[in-house]
Amino acid sequence: MVKEKINELVAKYGSPLYVFQKEEFVKNYLHFEKCFKNLYPKYQLAYSYKTNYTPVICEIVKQLGGYAEVVSDMEYNVAKRLGYDNEKIIYNGPYKTELSIEHLLAGGILNIDNIEEVKKVCVVAEAHTEKQLKVGIRVNINIGQCFISRFGIDSDNSDLDLAFYLLKESGVKVEGLHCHIGQSRTIQAWKNRAEVMLTLADKYFPAEPPKYLNLGSGMFAVMKPSLAEQFGDNIPSFEQYAAAVAIPFAEHYASLPEEKKPILFTEPGTTIVNSYIDFVGRVDSIKRIKGQDIVVMDCSKHMIGDICQIKQLPIDVICCSEEQIELNNANFVGYTCLEHDVMYTAYHGKLGVGDYVVFANVGGYSNNFKPPFIAPNCAMCELDENGNSRVIKRREEFDDVFITYIF
Ligand SMILES: Cc1ncc(COP(=O)(O)O)c(C=O)c1O
Structure with a gap:
């Protein structure tokens, strides 16, 4: 973005301000989808609302044919307010509340996480014998990750057999399997996901394949080179991810007619949104303390997500100050009173009070991750390719935070 804009x-x-780049998001979405559909036409994308539930973004996904992947009644309500049919909402998560049952009874897609939930669904089925309830099961699988995931039902002990048995006894149809393993973004991890899920599908659906197999997400997004370098500069392309998954699926089900093949879902979140929100903050003051340059911003690390604590986000400095000074090893710090509210470290270069710093790749876990700590959140605007903008989340006010408290 140029200075005038x-x-x-x-x-x-x-200021500060989130800026969503609409057309770039759409182009990337369509490219991502095409990579999978080219190899396996029964691919279906479900957008992970938790990553960024901004309704305008979710609405674009809906218009592009994407399903909604939600993990709470709050997120479910966003999808319903946007007019989603239940059949196009996937309700996941380890703790489900009231509306998940409404969703189930309305024929929505629901992936069970644990045996307690199996039992609850069985009770619902017994109270609604007039309906054929259908669910999916989130399986806890090993794809070579170096940690034990806490999600899903273990496929390596008797729990998965038990889940299938209890659901069958209550007349509930299991029509799909789901998995999601975080922090496993390599191509090999995706090949393993596909292989393990296809094996489980053959085992638990011997007569005919399930309606869907859902591999969750956990891919690297498109990102600026300076961020990619920090991940070892070996970021797979969407084509490579698609090949790792969709080719084994296509081969495995090659002999089946199209209508019998399972739908292959993935649930991208950061994967598709991360690169299309920038964050603009302003330099409020600059000081040198005991030899350390400190740049105080009008924003906070809470606004740009945990990623800024692990990596250096790509930044652009936009000079709007009257006078810049040369900084050496400066830390950009937030407006909060937390010592560790640091947004960027080791900045070398010119900077002045009143300059803007644009942080890129902050689409996931940013505006929706900001707590009401010390101050409310800022606005978000949408910018189109002709340079036109509109507000898509207004700036929060005092009442937005304090309405729930008693004075
Ligand atoms: C069940 C589920 N699906 C999808 C996602 C989104 O994954 P990503 O942001 O890696 O695309 C997550 C993220 O944690 C998840 O828990």
Whole structure:
């Protein structure tokens, strides 16, 4: 973004500010989807709401044909408000509440996480014998990750057999399997996901394949080179991810007619949204303390997600100050009173009070991850390729935070 555009946006919506790039998001979404569909036409994308549930973004996904992947009644309500049919909402998560049952009874997709949930669904089925309830099961599988995931039903002990048995006894049809393993973004990890899930599908659905196999997500997003370098500069392309999964699926089900093949779901979140939100913050003061340069910003690390604690986000400095000074090894710190509210470290270069810093790749776990700590959140605008903008989340006010408290 050029200086004039930033000045214009900040004049309209204030600083700090999230900027969502609509057309770039759409292009990337379509490219991602095409990579999978080219190899396995029964591919279906379900967007992970937890990653960024901004309704305008979810609405774009809906218009592009994406399903909604939700893990709470709050997220479910977003999808319903956008007009989603239950058949296109996937309700996941380890703790499900009231509306998950409404969703189940309305024919929505629901992936069970644990045996307690199996029992609850069986009770619902017994109270609604007029309906054929259908569920999926999230399986806890080993794909070579170096940790034990806490999610799903273990496929390596008797729990998965028990789940199938209890559901069958209550007349509930299991029509799919789901998995999601975080922190496993390599191509080999995706080949393993596909192989393990296909093996489980053959084992638990011997007569005919399940309606769907859902592999969750856990892929690297497209990102700026300076961020990619920090991940070892070996970021797989969407084509490579698709080949790792969709080719084994296509081969495994090659002999079946299209209508009998399972739907292959993935649930991208950061994978598709991360690169299309930038965050603009302003330099409020600069000081040198005991030899350390410190740049105090009008924003906080809570606004740009945990990623800024693990990696250096790509930044652009936009000079709007009257005078810049040369900084050496400067830390950009937030407005909070936390010592560890650091957004960027070891900055070398010119900077002045009033300059803007644009942080890129902050689409996931950012605006929706910001606590009401010390101050409410800022606005988000959408910017189209002609340079037109509109607000898609207004700046929060005092009442947005304090309405729930008693004065
Ligand atoms: C069940 C599930 N699906 C999808 C996602 C999104 O994954 P990603 O952001 O890696 O695309 C997550 C993220 O934690 C998840 O828990």
